[in-house]
Amino acid sequence: MRNFLTFALFAVPAVAFAQAQGAPTVAIAEVTARGNADADMASEVNDALTDQLVSDGRFRVVERQQIAKVMKEQMLAQSGVMSDEVQIKVAQLVGARFIVLGSVGTKGRSYALSLRALDSTSAQVAFSETLKVGTEEQIEAGSKQLARKLADKLVGPSAGGSSQSAASADVLGDFDAAQVKDGAQAVARSLALRFPKLTGRIVNALPNGTASCSFESGEPFKGEFFEVSGRDDVTEQDSRKGYFLLGSWSRNGCSGRVKREPGGIIEDGDTLTSLPVKIGVEALQPGPGTPPELASLVATELRAALDSFPQFQIAPDPQLTATGRVSGPRGRRSIEVQVIDKSGTVIQKVNVPTSF
Known part of the structure; x- marks a missing residue:
């Protein structure tokens, strides 16, 4: 020394x-x-x-x-x-x-x-x-x-x-990763409530592959897929007959196209059951008080959260896309998300306050 x-x-x-x-x-x-x-x-x-x-x-x-x-x-x-x-x-x-x-x-x-x-x-x-x-x-x-x-x-x-x-x-790192995950789960739950499992029926099936339909409750969106099921005349049991792609919907009625399973015959009165929505999550934008790293983490957690609900399926070619931003000071941030279809039409919006 x-x-x-x-x-x-x-x-x-x-x-x-x-x-x-x-x-x-x-x-x-x-x-x-x-x-x-x-x-x-x-x-x-x-x-x-x-x-x-x-x-x-x-x-x-x-x-x-x-x-x-x-x-x-x-x-x-x-x-x-x-x-x-x-x-x-x-x-x-x-x-x-x-x-x-x-x-x-x-x-x-x-x-x-x-x-x-x-x-x-x-x-x-x-x-x-x-x-x-x-x-x-x-x-x-x-x-x-x-x-x-x-x-x-x-x-x-x-x-x-x-x-x-x-x-x-x-501001960086002024949040807890567990709270971010909880916030993303809250957004996913809120969206899941807005995309419930829907059931309807075929009103009039036409030979050209189109059909009119009706839903007693809920609001399906254009481009939503449904499974068509009904009683099979041969087996006398309920079975899947094909699929239905919704083309238009209003409270007065709806219509779309059907795709039959081999040997399936789609008839008036058959049941429509919604399939999981294929959804994607774009990068969320950082608003005031939120660093880009946090917005990116929220988007990652939101993808995982949505994929855990039976209503959704994360897909590379989605029917719907979730986008939005994260903003606000520590402890009082909010996650704003809007869900849009392929034409850019906003289907749903949510704004969820968080604790991170």
Whole structure:
């Protein structure tokens, strides 16, 4: 340790040299994994911090190899977790004004990203913050947001760069992934209630493959598919006779086209039973107060939620498409979804308040 401290004293002018060049120098010492987080996640955080600080343009970032070389020369690599005093000396040795320490850990079903920066000239903590992200996919984006906040704290908002300071104000990871899943389930339930299983009957089946129909309750949509079933004259049992595609509907009646099963005879009075609606989910738009990552996660969860209801079937060539947006501040966000058919006509709308 004596050799280390002696060498550190001669390294201090390197910091002054870096400061003289204008841009402060930053060294990212280490990112540790805690709880159920693994080394790959820690490496992802480290890479994201480095990329963001380099692209920021207001810092000189010490290469990781240079830090490793100094630690090896000073025989620090085998010493395990280092104290803040030693970290500050490492910063001085590599000519860095600030040295950054980070961690990634699990917090329930979310992840906690922590970042701390030490000032090698004053031995004071210059920055300390923790950010929670909802999913593993958000670790990179969350790390970059922490890096932006770090940059603004250490040198102030970039002059003439409103986009930089605006980015620092982005809300990311301020939600619980479980609550997002619950919100998507609530939207799916609301839509399921608007697409109940319908039954109707064939009023008049014509030889040209068309038929008129009627429904006692519910509102089917143009393009909806139904199974046609009825009593078979040969077996004297109810059986599937074919399918019916609704072409038009009003409260006064409806009509569409039929497709018979081989050997099936569709007759007046046969029963129509709605089939699962083939539906797709477009990317939901982020409204005010909602980061794009959250809107994307809601869309993913909504697809899974809809597919869990018997009324729906997620399909690449859907009959209907759900689209919309997620907006609002933390704890008071809402999910607005409208379901449209292939012609762009809005079939249903829902607006569900959430707790994430």
